[in-house]
Amino acid sequence: MRQEIADETVAESGYRQIRSDIIFGRLAPGQKLKLENLKGTYATSVSTLREILNRLTSEGLVVAEGQRGFEVARVSVADLKEIAALRLLLEEHALEQSFEQGDVEWEARLVSAHYKLARMEEVMASGDTSKAEDWKRYDWEFHQALISACGSRLLMETHSAVFDKYLRYQMVALSYRGGVAEQEHRQLLEVALLRDSKTAKKILQRHIQGGVEHALGKGLLLASPVKP
Template identity: 55%
Template sequence: MTDAAFDLGSDDIPALSTGEQAYERIRHDIVFGVLQPGQRLPLDRLKSVYGVGISTLREILNRLAPQGLVVAEGQRGFQVSPCSVTDLKELADLRLLIESNALAQSFQAGDVEWEGRIVAAHHKLARMEQRLLAGDESGTQAWKRYDFEFHQALVSACGSKALLDLHAGIYDRYLRYQMVFFVFWGPTSTEDHKALLDCALRRDAAEAQRLLHGHIHGCIDMALERGLVD
């Protein structure tokens, strides 16, 4: 998940071209459920929403197709990738495989700077989760941003940019399911994150991997039990 996808106006990132801004906005709107699964994406309508021409929109949507966020339908145009239980389970397994591997490497190589990043990321996430537990749902997008930043911090010392990029891409696709179908699952999520923090600080990769498995599949089980995804 790029920072630009969350905050196009940040002073910490370079100014983006109109086309890149449109790309980030469309990607953000798909991931966060503004553009719904299976929704058709007529170019003549999108150009007025995102302020770019049809050729630029076609290029953007073709960029998003290999990421699993858009389906190109040949002469019929484009649609937001539909959601399914099979796809969700595959994404969860991919995320678990990639993140577990990166966790082990990161826990072994992490230094005091890495520990500081984890503690700082967890502090923001825990504060937001307390707001959600109190019934304030106004910060749902910020909560998922902090959730990503925490998991990203955990694996950030793995030493492989390719692995981190792969993790971020899979996380975005998994996040789309969370934003469209999942709801905050309360104290269990908060407890899992605190336990993962403790594992990181004592470098217990095996326990962290076990917790991560339960954390990810617990979300899926909850979604299926509540009939949130078919």
Template identity: 55%
Template sequence: MDGSPIPDVPTIGEAAYRRIRADIVFGRLAPGQKLGLDRMRETYGASISTLRELLSRLASESLVVAEGQKGFEVAPVSEGDFEEVTSLRLLLEAHAMEQSFAAGGLDWEGGVVAAHHKLAALERRLLAREEVDVETWKRYDWEFHRALIAACGSRLLLQTHAAIYDRYLRYQIVAVVFRGEAAAEEHRRLLDSALARDSATGRQALAEHLGNCVRHVVETGALARFGGEARRTPADAAPQARSRSAREGAGKKAAARSGAAGRQVPAASG
């Protein structure tokens, strides 16, 4: 032994959990899809008893639905659920940003700038209509939003935000949305508000950012192919915290829609 820390090697069950969860979040397991245990045993290399435990765990995260004696299926999607998830993300992230903006030091600022640099570079590729791996794009998006709240001082808040972020992300992936320059500009406003330590402007920018994405998904009917709710009027589309400018400005830069996540496609925006 050389004194180096031993890497954390996940168990078979934990590895299977991570793979199943990622496959749900990134749309490789579609909303409403039946989760046959025999097939999953072959795919994920875990026993049926372990899979039952893992799917029950995912059901507690609202990513899977347990159907009693009928087994399990991937949680369905709907406009109403998307709006609720978005409202909760806004509540958590805005509060965490306020704390983070107040407490973050120079290292925190550097982390925010670096994360935005990576995200903006990939957004420029999307705007140039280059093909981009959706999971890479969304990882950069996550890293930027995570950097904004990293100095909030609450591990529980960060954990809770991460869980709801993944539920929001699943909607972005299955709807395959890219709002172009509008989303990139919203990210720039979030960066500027962070460097200025202006939490009020940051909250407004975040509300518009999330609200515009929900509005776009509703207006385009992107969830209809999964049996989501019928299209509603734009006034019903986004979180209650959305500002008037978000209501009026959403969807102006709507662009490419494509097939299943995991391919080289223009990524979801958010």
């Protein structure tokens, strides 16, 4: 029994690490995932790695190539636009529910999440991109806080999975829009505390669409490398 628990813990830890490495671009789009090479990096067996990669394949983050193994899912303009549209659909709905049901604890979570994000945006604005992962992690936390009072665990989990795919594109393109994004985040905080979901949806639409246009407009996504 103890060995089974240990194996499960190793598998779960490996899954979280590989998933994070894909989302944050440490494993690049199109990169071959060779089991023999990965087992040393992630300190796990080939059979466990195969289970992990099959799990990530079901999430759309990895592609199984039949007898040829696995590779990190590639990126495309069409996929980014589809992911952004789905994120907007889910987040708008969850946001409206959250604004209606949020209490003082929700407000406190939201203010705290925005404070951390704003501080990291200051670092990014200074030209220091060494904290890009922290920036996007706090971005994720802020948007999760916005919808955290929606009352639906399934909606939160689904939104989180879609947001992670959107986040991967931002990390691949390092799509930081500077003061515009900072202002939109601040506005989202303000209208959330006022429970103004109508205005929040308009800001969110600009926010997401602006992120997509920024990445595509600078050609950053198209120029992203594919490692062998």
